[in-house]
Amino acid sequence: MNVTLLAGGVGGARLAHGLDLALGPAPALTVVVNVGDDTELHGLSISPDVDTVLYTLAGLNDEERGWGLRGESYATLTALADLGEDTWFTLGDRDLATHIVRTAGLRRGEPLSAVTAHLARQLGVRPRVLPVTDDRLATLVDTPAGTLGFQEYFVGRRHADAVLGVRFDGAASARPAPGVLDALAADVVVVAPSNPFLSIEPLLAVPGVREAFTGGPGLRVAVSPIVGGRAIKGPAAQILESLGHDVSALGVARIYADLVDVMVIDERDAELAGPVADLGLRVHVTDTVMGGPPGRERLARELLALA
Amino acid sequence: MNVTLLAGGVGGARLAHGLDLALGPAPALTVVVNVGDDTELHGLSISPDVDTVLYTLAGLNDEERGWGLRGESYATLTALADLGEDTWFTLGDRDLATHIVRTAGLRRGEPLSAVTAHLARQLGVRPRVLPVTDDRLATLVDTPAGTLGFQEYFVGRRHADAVLGVRFDGAASARPAPGVLDALAADVVVVAPSNPFLSIEPLLAVPGVREAFTGGPGLRVAVSPIVGGRAIKGPAAQILESLGHDVSALGVARIYADLVDVMVIDERDAELAGPVADLGLRVHVTDTVMGGPPGRERLARELLALA
Numbered sequence: 001m002n003v004t005l006l007a008g009g010v011g012g013a014r015l016a017h018g019l020d021l022a023l024g025p026a027p028a029l030t031v032v033v034n035v036g037d038d039t040e041l042h043g044l045s046i047s048p049d050v051d052t053v054l055y056t057l058a059g060l061n062d063e064e065r066g067w068g069l070r071g072e073s074y075a076t077l078t079a080l081a082d083l084g085e086d087t088w089f090t091l092g093d094r095d096l097a098t099h100i101v102r103t104a105g106l107r108r109g110e111p112l113s114a115v116t117a118h119l120a121r122q123l124g125v126r127p128r129v130l131p132v133t134d135d136r137l138a139t140l141v142d143t144p145a146g147t148l149g150f151q152e153y154f155v156g157r158r159h160a161d162a163v164l165g166v167r168f169d170g171a172a173s174a175r176p177a178p179g180v181l182d183a184l185a186a187d188v189v190v191v192a193p194s195n196p197f198l199s200i201e202p203l204l205a206v207p208g209v210r211e212a213f214t215g216g217p218g219l220r221v222a223v224s225p226i227v228g229g230r231a232i233k234g235p236a237a238q239i240l241e242s243l244g245h246d247v248s249a250l251g252v253a254r255i256y257a258d259l260v261d262v263m264v265i266d267e268r269d270a271e272l273a274g275p276v277a278d279l280g281l282r283v284h285v286t287d288t289v290m291g292g293p294p295g296r297e298r299l300a301r302e303l304l305a306l307a
Numbered sequence: 308m309n310v311t312l313l314a315g316g317v318g319g320a321r322l323a324h325g326l327d328l329a330l331g332p333a334p335a336l337t338v339v340v341n342v343g344d345d346t347e348l349h350g351l352s353i354s355p356d357v358d359t360v361l362y363t364l365a366g367l368n369d370e371e372r373g374w375g376l377r378g379e380s381y382a383t384l385t386a387l388a389d390l391g392e393d394t395w396f397t398l399g400d401r402d403l404a405t406h407i408v409r410t411a412g413l414r415r416g417e418p419l420s421a422v423t424a425h426l427a428r429q430l431g432v433r434p435r436v437l438p439v440t441d442d443r444l445a446t447l448v449d450t451p452a453g454t455l456g457f458q459e460y461f462v463g464r465r466h467a468d469a470v471l472g473v474r475f476d477g478a479a480s481a482r483p484a485p486g487v488l489d490a491l492a493a494d495v496v497v498v499a500p501s502n503p504f505l506s507i508e509p510l511l512a513v514p515g516v517r518e519a520f521t522g523g524p525g526l527r528v529a530v531s532p533i534v535g536g537r538a539i540k541g542p543a544a545q546i547l548e549s550l551g552h553d554v555s556a557l558g559v560a561r562i563y564a565d566l567v568d569v570m571v572i573d574e575r576d577a578e579l580a581g582p583v584a585d586l587g588l589r590v591h592v593t594d595t596v597m598g599g600p601p602g603r604e605r606l607a608r609e610l611l612a613l614a
Contacts, residue, residue, distance in 0.1 A: 043411025075380045079404030083429045093400050097386030100407075104350025122390045 001304065002186040004030045006213070008199020009037070009049045010066050010233055011225055012192035013056035018296025019190070020057055020127050022304055029127035030183040031057075034194070035112065036139030036168055036202035039151045041089050042080060044099040045106050048151075049199070050116055050131055051098055058123040063292070066233060069094050089155055113177040130183065132203045135174040139202050140167045150198070159235040162242045166197045171205040176212075184212040188307045191222035193288060195236045196255050197243070204259075213259065219307045220260040223288055223299075224249035227266040232289060250275050257281060262306055264288060282306075308611065311337045311493040313520070315506020316344070316356045317373050317540055318532055319499035320363035325603025326497070327364055327434050329611055336434035337490040338364075341501070342419070343446030343475055343509035346458045348396050349387060351406040352413050355458075356506070357423055357438055358405055365430040370599065373540060376401050396462055420484040437490065439510045442481040446509055447474045457505070466542040469549045473504045478512040483519075491519040495614045498529035500595060502543045503562050504550070511566075520566065526614045527567040530595055530606075531556035534573040539596060557582050564588060569613055571595060589613075 003023060005016050016031045023029050034049045048067070055061040055069055062070045072092030081087045091099070098119060105115035111134035120129050139150040143161035153159060194200055204210040213220065226249050231237045237247050245251040249265040253276040256263065263281045265272055266288040273283045284306060290296045310330060312323050323338045330336050341356045355374070362368040362376055369377045379399030388394045398406070405426060412422035418441035427436050446457040450468035460466060501507055511517040520527065533556050538544045544554050552558040556572040560583040563570065570588045572579055573595040580590045591613060597603040 042407050043414050044407065073380065073382045073400070075400035076383055076404050076407070079401035080407065083404055083408050083426065085404075085408060093380070093382035094386035096403070097383050097390055097392075100349050100351065100383070100387065101390050101392060107350050119390065 001188065001307065002028050002030075002218075003304065004032060004183040004186040004189045005192055006189065006194075006200060006203050007031050007049070007053055007192040008034045008194030009052045012049070012194045012199065013053045013061070014290045014296050015190065015192045015223065015300065016053055016127065017056050017293065018290060018298070018300035019303075021293060021297040022300035025126070027126065027128070030179070030186065031127055031129045032132050032180055032183060032203060033129060034199045034202050035131045035133060036137055036198070037150045037154070038138070039089075039149070041091070042085060043103070044096070045103045046089075046091075046099050047102065047112065047116075047131065050129065051095070053129055054098075054116070054120055054123055054125055057120075057125040057127060057129070060123070068092055089151060111177070113179070128179070128183075130177050130179050132177060132180055132209065133174040133206045134177045136170040137174045137202060137206065138169040139198060140169050141165075142167065159238070163197070163235070163239045164242065166201065166239075168202050168205040171202070172207070174206045176206050176208050180206075181208060181212040184209070184216045185218065186216070187218045188304065189213060189216060189218050189220050190303055191220070191256065191260060193223040193225040193232065195225060195231075195234055195239070196252060197236075197239050198234075210259075219262065221262040221264060221303055221306055222252075222256045222260040223264040223303070224252045224266065224269070226252050227289060228268040248272060253279055253281060264303065308495065308614065309335050309337075309493040309525075310611065311339060311490040311496045312499055313497070313501075313507060313510050314338050314356070314360055314499040315341045315501030316359045319356070319501045319506065320360045320368070321597045321603050322497065322499045322530065322607065323360055323434065324363050324600065325597060325605070325607035326610075328600060328604040329607035332433070334433065334435070337486070337493065338434055338436045339439050339487055339490060339510060340436060341506045341509050342438045342440060343444055343505070344457050344461070345445070346396075346456070348398065349392055350410070351403070352410045353396075353398075353406050354409065354419065354423075354438065357436065358402070360436055361405075361423070361427055361430055361432055364427075364432040364434060364436070367430070375399055396458060418484070420486070435486070435490075437484050437486050439484060439487055439516065440481040440513045441484045443477040444481045444509060444513065445476040446505060447476050448472075449474065461505075466545070470504070470542070470546045471549065473508065473546075475509050475512040478509070479514070481513045483513050483515050487513075488515060488519040491516070491523045492525065493523070494525045495611065496520060496523060496525050496527050497610055498527070498563065498567060500530040500532040500539065502532060502538075502541055502546070503559060504543075504546050505541075517566075526569065528569040528571060528610055528613055529559070529563045529567040530571040530610070531559045531573065531576070533559050534596060535575040555579060560586055560588060571610065
């Protein structure tokens with residue numbers, strides 16, 4: 001069974017890990033990852049969502065903190081601060097090696113997808129990890145304080161600003177990275193419990209991706225990132241609210257209604273199963289809060305059993 | 308009194324430090340530094356001699372090892388190795404911050420001299436540190452094993468190959484960095500006890516530098532890097548020999564005879580004072596082995612007293 005996951009950062013990475021554990025050694029999983037969060041700092045190209053997926057699949061991620069590598073040190077960042085650099089974005093010493101290698105590859109003219117494949121190979125990552133595009137695509141967030149670059153909104157201002165709109169600069173001329181459209185023809189395509197606006201929308205904004213996804217032959221399954229009216233992590237709840245959506249799994253289901261066949265909602269939201277089904281969606285109710293590897297694998301097995 | 312020092316790596320850095328201590332707070336010292344050793348590793352622009360001078364003047368250098376920063380860690384380098392990078396060239400975590408800032412500045416189109424001035428300011432370095440040129444100038448070493456890039460010869464193969472010749476790729480079209488020619492009109496211009504072929508020649512190879520140096524109004528003083536027939540550090544002795552020179556302060560004096568007014572040789576080579584004087588040079592005999600800061604300052608004061 002071929003499986004493709006559309007993923008943002010932490011939620012996507014955890015479900016990717018679960019699917020990898022559930023699928024086993026056969027190379028059956030492709031993870032298509034958001035690049036709208038990508039940024040450049042100190043002249044280095046940073047792809048936070050791609051790295052979170054890579055590090056989690058390699059078992060190197062910091063589970064407690066939710067981002068970055070376990071057991072990091074910060075000697076280079078301290079030295080950068082001593083040299084007068086603005087170090088509001090935390091970069092660990094080991095993490096920096098990834099950015100250095102990525103930047104060198106991109107400067108040599110290699111596409112991001114090739115650099116990502118190289119990093120995945122070196123880290124011993126089994127699934128195929130594909131940035132959705134090799135072209136520039138930058139998520140911009142409209143707020144009462146003006147339009148902010150994604151990392152300025154997310155890290156710099158700790159996603160405290162109300163979100164009035166989300167745009168994807170460069171999306172119109174971006175092309176899907178090699179393999180992305182083919183991957184959307186998998187037997188099962190899962191939308192990770194990632195932020196619908198900040199993680200999934202930028203994937204679908206790349207011309208051809210939405211069509212390949214909705215027109216694909218496989219079963220399309222989305223996992224709600226909202227559980228009991230709250231996001232497991234990040235600002236999804238606030239953004240749903242400020243954009244006028246229901247802050248619930250039902251609100252998420254309405255956003256995905258025309259895109260997927262099955263909506264997976266948490267058992268804490270069981271009472272929403274009826275309203276979600278009324279949208280014309282098949283509903284699967286389960287414990288969607290993954291936590292560690294066993295919970296990830298369990299959820300992944302349930303998703304695969306839907307097909 | 309304005310003083311300019313022509314410098315390579317360690318010997319140049321130590322004498323620069325001594326001159327800075329001797330001259331005190333007035334901004335009277337310019338250090339013109341070799342860039343023929345510059346290289347690119349992992350996509351980062353490395354200027355080893357410039358950094359040795361900066362770190363030494365900032366009091367941050369590793370005195371024992373002779374290069375790099377004191378108290379370094381190597382987390383990023385270890386991670387680079389884990390990512391399959393070739394890490395034959397040791398780069399510490401704090402040192403990497405310098406290379407990251409330099410590379411970012413160069414990528415933004417800033418000249419190396421401007422980036423160096425920024426780094427010097429951030430490190431609290433008082434003297435003006437000028438790379439001899441902002442243009443590309445790469446030292447190439449002809450050996451029985453073929454032509455080697457400088458760092459391949461020096462670090463990669465631990466300067467074990469016989470040197471048949473030294474060339475400076477790009478020198479013909481390199482221009483002196485802003486301020487270099489003016490600095491050569493200082494009251495005293497000192498040639499550091501650096502490698503004549505690998506550190507000083509590449510400075511003089513930049514069109515206009517040799518003429519400005521020899522035609523300058525100030526006193527020109529060279530300090531022999533050879534003491535008792537041996538180099539304090541590095542392959543100067545082997546190179547003198549393989550290129551057919553006397554492996555002695557006299558051999559060095561012959562190389563510099565047409566360039567300088569005063570030759571400073573070590574007291575262990577006192578018997579060479581006569582032969583050096585016979586070359587038409589004024590000779591100053593003293594303890595030239597600087598060691599720590601007091602020895603550097605003492606030698607610097609003696610040099611300044613020559614003028």
